[in-house]
Amino acid sequence: MSIFSENIRFLRDKMKASQQKVGDEISITRGRYATYEDGRSEPPIELLVKLSKYYKVSIDLLLTVDLRKYPLDDVVNLPNNRILLPMKVDHTGENIIEIVPQKASMGYLSGYNDPEFVEGLQHLSLPFLRNGKFRAFPADGDSMPPYNDGTYIVGKYLEDKKDLKKGKTYIFITKDGIVYKRYSKQNDFGSFVSSDNSFYEPYEIKWSEVYEIWEFACSINTKELKVENMEYQEIKNMFEQLRSEIRNSKTKS
Known part of the structure; x- marks a missing residue:
């Protein structure tokens, strides 16, 4: 049996609906619907759409993800018909925070919507972070002092870009990489962001290139922050x- 057939059987059982009821809802016979659950045939596109709407689950999830492993009550649904984010807890009930290490940061761009990839990441729990989906990403470079290499920024998943707040910092997962920036404003085409290090110019991130947005929740420093580095940064910013x-x-004159 295919993932699809297992999924629709699982969803129907969860709804405590009969095959006849589902068939009636999508305007086909019970026998025809049964062939899809048994994996003896595959539905055409128009029926896939009807099943997706009936079960309130996107088509890509129905076809590619074993929903029995990720109970729908414990997930964050992503917009634009994209994959889900499992909300998982450890044995004590604390929210599990996946850690994206530096060496896996580029692989994350292709695996961010793959539950098996996410499951393979190391994780931790922080008791003061609740009511949301959190993930830790590595800081890179000197654009956001005092966060430098060796720092992890823990972000809370942002479900809607309309919730971006001016002056707050966010982790943007884009097709070009992972960036941690301060948000200023947005329009229909993209978001305008800046670095806290004024050496770097503000720029626009196009919405078409954004996969995920995570709001700053806390930071974890794995290296001691040296005073001389802070003084150097202050001098650099002053100049x-x-x-x-x-x-x-010169412009005014």
């Missing part, structure tokens, strides 16, 4: 600000 002021004064 950058001075350069900006000189540029502005």
Whole structure:
């Protein structure tokens, strides 16, 4: 039997509906519906759409994910007919936070919607993070001081880009990589973000390139933050600000 046939059998049992009832709802005979559950035939596109609407589960989930492993009451549904995020807890009931290590950060771009890939990630639990789906991502570079290499930013999954708040920081998962930036504004085409290090210019991230958005929840530093690094960053920012002021004064004159 296929994943699809197992899924529709599982969903029907969960709804405590008969094959006859489902057949009536999607305007086919009970016998024809039974062939789909038994895996003896595959439904055409128009029936896939009807089944998706009836069970309130996207077509890609019906066809590719074993829903018995991810109870629908424990998942965060993603927009645009995309894959689900399992909401999992450990044996004590704490929310499990998957950790995306630096070496797996590029692989995440292709595996972020693969439950098996996500299940293979290491994880931790933080008792003060509740009521949401959280994931930890590695900080990279010096664009967001004091977070440097060795820091993990724990983000809370953002279900709707309309919930972005000006001045807050977010992890954007895009087709080009994982970036941690401060949000300023948005339009129909993209989001405008900036780095806390003024050396880097603000820029726009196009919505068509965004896979996921995670709101800053907390940070975990795996390396001691040295005072000299902070002083260096302060001096660097001071010179950058001075350069900006000189540029502005020239423009005015």
